[in-house]
Amino acid sequence: MQTTSLQNIVNTYTFRDFHTPNSALCKSLANHSHKENFSAAETEYVKKAGKFKNAAPLLGAVIGAVLPIVLLNKVSGKKLDFKAIKDMSALDKLKEIGEYFEIDSVKKILSTAAGAIAGGLAGGLTADTNKENRKEKIKEAVFEMTNITVPTLCTAGILKILESKGLNKGFGKALPVVLGLSIGVPLAAKISGIAGKKIFKEDDSEQRKFKPSDLLVHTDDIVAVLALSKIPFFQKIQLDKVLALIYAKCGYEAGSKDEHSKGHHH
Numbered sequence: 001m002q003t004t005s006l007q008n009i010v011n012t013y014t015f016r017d018f019h020t021p022n023s024a025l026c027k028s029l030a031n032h033s034h035k036e037n038f039s040a041a042e043t044e045y046v047k048k049a050g051k052f053k054n055a056a057p058l059l060g061a062v063i064g065a066v067l068p069i070v071l072l073n074k075v076s077g078k079k080l081d082f083k084a085i086k087d088m089s090a091l092d093k094l095k096e097i098g099e100y101f102e103i104d105s106v107k108k109i110l111s112t113a114a115g116a117i118a119g120g121l122a123g124g125l126t127a128d129t130n131k132e133n134r135k136e137k138i139k140e141a142v143f144e145m146t147n148i149t150v151p152t153l154c155t156a157g158i159l160k161i162l163e164s165k166g167l168n169k170g171f172g173k174a175l176p177v178v179l180g181l182s183i184g185v186p187l188a189a190k191i192s193g194i195a196g197k198k199i200f201k202e203d204d205s206e207q208r209k210f211k212p213s214d215l216l217v218h219t220d221d222i223v224a225v226l227a228l229s230k231i232p233f234f235q236k237i238q239l240d241k242v243l244a245l246i247y248a249k250c251g252y253e254a255g256s257k258d259e260h261s262k263g264h265h266h
Contacts, residue, residue, distance in 0.1 A: 006052065006206055008069050010172050011018045020098040022199055027166070037130075040200075043150045043261075052213060053124075053127045053128055054256065055127075056123035056124065056126055056127035056255070057120045057121070057123040057127065057251070057252050057254070057255020057256045058120070058121055058123070058252050058255075058256075058263075059229040059253060060119035060120050060121070060122050060123025060126075060251065060255060061116045061117075061119050061120030061123065061247075061248045061250075061251025061252045061254075062116075062119070062248050062251075063119050064115035064116045064117070064118050064119020064120065064122075064168075064248075065112055065115055065116035065119070065244045065245075065247050065248040065251065066115075066244065067119075068108070068111040068112050068114070068115040069100075069101055069103070069108065069112055069244060072107070072108060072111065073100065078100065079098050079100075079238065080096070080097070081096075084096075084161055085097070098238060101243065101244050102238075102240055102241065103224075103227060103240045103241075103243040104227050104230075104240050105228075106152060106153070106156045106227070106228070109148070109152050109224050109227070109228070109243065110148070110149060110152060110191055112243065112247050113144075113149075113247045113250065114144065114145060115247075115251075116143075116247035116248050116250060116251035117141050117144050117145050117247070117250055117251045117254050118141075118251070119251055119255075120141075120248075120250070120251025120252050120253070120254045120255035120256075121137055121138065121141045121251070121254045122255075123254050124137045124254065124255025124256055124257070125254045125255075127255075128258065129184070130258070130259070132259045133258040133259055135200070136257045136258055136259055136261075137254055137255060137256075137257045138200075138256040139196065139200050139257070140152070140253060140257040141200075141254040141255075142192065142195055142240050143192045144250045144251075144253060144254050146192050147185070147189075147192065147220075147221065148220055148221065148224065148247070148250070149188070150184045150185075150187050150188035150191060151181055151183075151184025151185055151187075151188060151221040151224070151225060152184070152221070152224050152225065152228070153183035153184070154179070154180045154183050154187070155177065155179075155180025155181075155224075155225040155228050155229070156180075156214070156228055158175070158176040158179050158180055159176040159180075159228060159229065162175065162176060171228055173230070173231050174229070174231065176228070176229055177225045177226060177231070180196075180225045180228075181225060182215070183223060184221065184225075185221060196253055201261050219246060220243075220246045220247065220250060223239055223242065223246060224238075225242065226239055227239060227240035227243065232264055259265060
């Protein structure tokens with residue numbers, strides 16, 4: 001059956017493959033077209049399936065990132081006054097909304113990250129039925145969550161120790177950031193490697209090796225630990241307001257991961 005064959009092709013590849021010249025998907029479609037011509041309905045099916053594979057993890061990640069913030073704010077009594085916002089200037093509206101999405105505690109960081117990654121993964125697993133692709137998504141979700149959790153907890157622990165000894169002043173405010181990242185990021189990579197071997201049966205060639213330069217690309221960790229540190233400069237520029245967006249991206253990364261993109265990480 002033509003449609004079944006097309007469905008198999010779609011379930012094997014992801015949306016990004018539809019826009020990559022000379023990709024495996026293009027070759028597969030080319031080989032397939034030598035045997036039979038696609039009808040307009042079948043071609044439309046391929047396009048829609050590709051878009052759904054891309055949109056589902058994105059939507060899931062965004063919802064997953066926003067929901068924990070809304071629930072935590074509801075518990076604490078924090079809410080948006082839409083009537084007041086309506087009469088504000090554009091800049092004041094952004095400030096008010098930004099305050100609502102403030103993420104400045106371990107609880108908010110981890111719950112927002114977990115929600116975003118779980119949502120992105122759920123969307124990706126729903127849209128992609130390929131078993132190997134699903135395995136890669138779950139592996140990426142574990143990696144992303146470990147990579148966020150470990151540096152955050154390390155920073156929070158160091159910060160608490162310094163505060164108890166009255167050393168959280170001056171350079172002491174920056175020390176948890178430096179130590180939290182330098183200890184937490186390689187430790188997270190080590191834990192991910194152990195999980196990869198024990199749970200996902202990865203061999204040495206598939207293991208992620210930590211390099212000092214990796215610290216430069218861990219934007220999510222850097223922003224999170226800076227938000228926890230309460231350094232006045234970073235509080236002033238309200239860097240934590242973008243954390244929900246960053247975690248939504250992490251969730252999307254997990255939900256859109258597949259066999260062809262494994263090994264490419266943020």
